[in-house]
Amino acid sequence: MTKSLAGKAALVTGAARGIGFHIASLLAREGASLAILDLSPDETALAAKKLSSESGAKTIALGGNVAIEADCAEAVDKAVEAFGRLDILVNNAGITKDNLALRMKESDFDAVISVNLKGAFLMAKAASRIMLKQHSGRIINISSVVGQMGNAGQVNYSASKAGLIGLTKSLAREFASRDVLVNAVAPGFILTKMTEGLKDEAKQKLLEMIPLGRLGKPDDVAHAALFLAGEGSAYITGQVIAVNGGIYM
Ligand code: NAP
Numbered sequence: 001m002t003k004s005l006a007g008k009a010a011l012v013t014g015a016a017r018g019i020g021f022h023i024a025s026l027l028a029r030e031g032a033s034l035a036i037l038d039l040s041p042d043e044t045a046l047a048a049k050k051l052s053s054e055s056g057a058k059t060i061a062l063g064g065n066v067a068i069e070a071d072c073a074e075a076v077d078k079a080v081e082a083f084g085r086l087d088i089l090v091n092n093a094g095i096t097k098d099n100l101a102l103r104m105k106e107s108d109f110d111a112v113i114s115v116n117l118k119g120a121f122l123m124a125k126a127a128s129r130i131m132l133k134q135h136s137g138r139i140i141n142i143s144s145v146v147g148q149m150g151n152a153g154q155v156n157y158s159a160s161k162a163g164l165i166g167l168t169k170s171l172a173r174e175f176a177s178r179d180v181l182v183n184a185v186a187p188g189f190i191l192t193k194m195t196e197g198l199k200d201e202a203k204q205k206l207l208e209m210i211p212l213g214r215l216g217k218p219d220d221v222a223h224a225a226l227f228l229a230g231e232g233s234a235y236i237t238g239q240v241i242a243v244n245g246g247i248y249m
Contacts, residue, residue, distance in 0.1 A: 003031030004230050009083035011035040011075065013066050013123060014093030016043040018192035019142065021051075022218035023090050023225045028057035030226060032088065035079035037062040037071075058083070066093045066119030069126075076126040085134060088229045089127040091120035091164075092142045096194060101155045109156040116160035117167065124171055128180060137180040140228045141168050142221070145188045145244045161186075165240055172238030181237040185224045188244025190216040211246030 010027045014020040016038035028034045028051050036051070038044040041063030048061035060082045064071035079086050094116045097108035120141050131137025146154055147161025165184055172182040189195055189206055195215070198206070207213060224241045227233055242248065 006031035008087040010088035012090040020092035022222040026222040028055035033058040072122040112156035117163040139182040141184040143184045143186040
């Protein structure tokens, strides 16, 4: 059976673990070649090895920081060198530095905006040079439910994720005439290293607020990304798909 992404090339940031790894793994199993970018070259290389042994996909590992423009440009260049094209960019790399606003250091505000928001801009800018020439491409930004509803203790993070939604809609308008589609996924609370520090009491409170009665799995998010990367979403751009168990409607 032909795989839905056979012949496509994808680049996923922050893919050494967590949601990014699961997205990369699903895209690879659907036939895409995969470039994965993450901060630690060693962990990224290990993840790339796992991806290719699981799926048989051609995979390259790129160490780099999405907050640095030269790293983003180099990552796109290396992906295009390896695969001859770039069809899918998933801006997944993200960090948190939580605190109440009154106690939050300016540097923690800047760091989160720099990775989560500026990083997506820099990667999209680098990838769009290729995609606009190809007259095709998909850019998928991983936002968050807290960018839509706010969250006490996360002014930096929620501002970055709300900003990503504005970035998504503006890029969608700029790139639509060349068939480069730009959408966002807004996950709710997903079980990864980012959320493993949640205390039991906080988890219990969250569960009471989630109509589907469970935290999300990385694969729940990966399936939304796969949809936005594939043929079935050819008439969708500038949209935000919520994958949040119903916590925000
Ligand atoms: P995670 O387990 O912390 O994984 C994030 C990955 O991104 C890590 O491998 C991290 O590398 C990498 N990374 C961080 N800064 C980077 C940078 N500057 N350049 C390149 N890579 C970088 O997080 P996750 O839970 O999978 O989250 C993935 C995305 O989903 C994030 O954008 C997050 O905001 C979003 N999200 C998560 C949830 C959730 O509940 N988990 C909910 C909504 C949205 P290091 O380990 O080396 O730092």
